[in-house]
Amino acid sequence: MWRRPGESLVVGESIEIEVIEARPNRVKLGVVAPESVSIVRKETRIIRDENVTAAWSIDHSAIASLLRRFPH
Amino acid sequence: MSLDLMPRTQTKFFGAVDYDTDSVFHFPSGLPGFEDHRDFVFLHVPHSEPLMFLQSLSSRNLCFVLLPILVADPHYRLNLTPEELFELELPAGREPLIGEDILCATLICVAQGEVPTANLMAPVVVNLQKHIGMQVIHGDSGYTHQHPLLFEEPVLSCS
Numbered sequence: 386m387w388r389r390p391g392e393s394l395v396v397g398e399s400i401e402i403e404v405i406e407a408r409p410n411r412v413k414l415g416v417v418a419p420e421s422v423s424i425v426r427k428e429t430r431i432i433r434d435e436n437v438t439a440a441w442s443i444d445h446s447a448i449a450s451l452l453r454r455f456p457h
Numbered sequence: 458m459s460l461d462l463m464p465r466t467q468t469k470f471f472g473a474v475d476y477d478t479d480s481v482f483h484f485p486s487g488l489p490g491f492e493d494h495r496d497f498v499f500l501h502v503p504h505s506e507p508l509m510f511l512q513s514l515s516s517r518n519l520c521f522v523l524l525p526i527l528v529a530d531p532h533y534r535l536n537l538t539p540e541e542l543f544e545l546e547l548p549a550g551r552e553p554l555i556g557e558d559i560l561c562a563t564l565i566c567v568a569q570g571e572v573p574t575a576n577l578m579a580p581v582v583v584n585l586q587k588h589i590g591m592q593v594i595h596g597d598s599g600y601t602h603q604h605p606l607l608f609e610e611p612v613l614s615c616s
Contacts, residue, residue, distance in 0.1 A: 425489075428596030432579040433489035435602045436521075436592075439566040439576065440491070443522050445470060447567040448508070451522070454573075454606065455507055 466498065468512050469520035474500055481514070482583045482590040485544070489579075489592065494519055497590070509562055511581065521581075523562040527555065529575040529606065535561055537582070537593060546587045553584075560585055564592075566603070578602040 388394060393403040399419050406413040416424050425433075463475040480499045487494050493515070500510040500520075507528045513519035526533045535555065542549055545559070553559045560583045563575040577600035583590035 426594070426596070428578070428594050429489050431596075431602060432576070432592070432594050435566065435576055435579070436488055436490040436564065438568070439521060439564045440519055442567050442569075443565070447573075448470065448505075448522065451508060451565065451567065451573060452505060455528075 466512065466514055467517035468500060468510075469518055470510065471500065471502060474512075476500065482588050484590045484592075486591060488521075488581070489594075491519060508565075511562075522565045522567075523581060524565060524575060524606075526561040526563050526577070526580050529563045529604065530577060530600075533561075533577065533600075535580065535582070536595070536598070541582070541591070541593050544591055545582060545584045545589055547584055558585060559583060563604075565606070572605045572607060574603040574605055576602045577604045 386394065388404045390404050390407050393401050395401050400422065401417040403415040403417075404412055405415050418424060463477060465473050465475050468474045476498045480501065482497050482499070484495050484497060486492065491513070494513040496514040497511050498514055500512050502508075502510055507525055509523040509525070511521040511523055526535070535552070537545070537547070537552065539549060542553075547553050547558060555561045561580050563577055563580050565573055565575055567573045578596065578598060579592050579594045579602060581590060581592050
């Protein structure tokens with residue numbers, strides 16, 4: 386699918402994505418969506434999941450094992 | 458003589474800990490997944506270098522374990538965008554110096570039975586003067602969010 390600046394595409398009944406500006410290596414998008422739909426960059430979603438894993442994966446024994454890895 | 462009492466907080470790993478207000482950092486947007494946690498303290502834990510502990514001041518159960526980014530990757534290059542410099546209230550036009558203007562650290566993840574990993578794609582950066590922090594997400598930096606920490610295990614002597 387090809388779009389020019391000022392053109393849009395529609396996802397389902399209530400989400401609209403518009404190309405606002407196109408540069409050689411990035412584009413600026415505008416999104417219209419219901420308030421209940423969260424819109425984040427994909428890498429933010431990946432980092433959110435990684436943060437949650439990081440927060441809950443470490444316990445005392447993991448810390449002890451990490452400390453053994455580093456001379457201090 | 459006045460006795461200055463340090464504030465105290467409950468921590469996830471170390472019980473009640475007194476902390477220095479100089480070690481408190483405000484994260485205006487929290488961290489992805491933990492947006493409600495805005496104030497954190499870097500705990501000073503003896504004999505734990507180079508590990509760092511970023512304890513939430515709003516919940517004792519949230520404490521991230523981090524490493525200085527240059528320990529995880531001595532060749533790491535941080536390139537903050539103008540927007541990130543603005544959000545961190547750092548001067549525009551020059552990259553801040555790690556260790557002088559900013560502290561830059563990477564979150565550690567330890568999945569059971571696997572090599573610990575460091576999130577180099579999204580380091581935590583704090584402005585040491587203004588005490589503002591954020592997790593910057595550099596999806597196009599070439600760094601992975603699961604960088605294996607392959608340090609040598611200590612050799613056990615067998616006699």
